[in-house]
């Protein structure tokens with residue numbers, strides 16, 4: 001994935017691959033330290049570089065093992081895996097030298113979640129990554145004495161590889177188009193033509209006064225309808241606009257007479 005990339009379909013986040021480059025130096029069941037584990041060690045195109053990686057979905061830090069530099073990130077919501085299943089998942093990432101947050105830290109899909117590193121038991125700069133189904137916050141020792149996240153999933157069943165350059169690592173990789181979604185739960189935000197203007201906010205900022213990135217003009221167009229791509233927080237919707245791309249929009253109770261949400265667009269669909 002790229003920094004800032006978001007993929008939400010039918011209000012469910014797709015699990016994107018956290019890396020821009022996928023250069024696997026040790027795969028699942030690797031003899032060096034992954035025996036019986038689905039873990040992969042991933043570096044970038046050049047060795048030794050502390051490349052950033054990004055939140056595959058909205059996540060919350062639930063555990064940090066400081067000694068080994070391992071961090072557990074639980075998905076906030078049920079998310080769509082690359083095998084099409086929908087569930088909570090937990091990402092376990094290792095060797096970041098720059099852990100500067102604590103348990104409880106929340107990151108949105110696409111925000112930087114860490115840097116490849118060599119903290120803990122690592123021989124070169126990389127990210128050790130494994131994924132467990134469900135809400136995990138621990139690891140268990142397997143029959144080879146290797147610590148693994150419970151309910152491990154093979155990574156090709158987890159990550160959609162869109163916008164990840166696969167440099168080294170053969171698997172049956174999946175892309176978003178491999179899992180087609182029927183849009184049977186589409187919701188539309190309809191903004192009344194009684195509203196002259198309506199502020200919108202970028203997806204990487206808190207949607208409050210001062211952070212606006214533009215203005216919709218519902219009255220000018222006789223009302224506007226948008227497909228709702230998600231709800232990042234209470235009273236805030238994600239919509240795709242023609243001029244500003246994906247943005248956040250405030251839809252609180254105090255303005256509820258000026259909009260509604262339906263399964264069919266009421267006004268001109270503005271995408």
Ligand SMILES: [Zn+2]
Pocket residue numbers: 026033034039040041128129
């Ligand atoms: Zn590893």
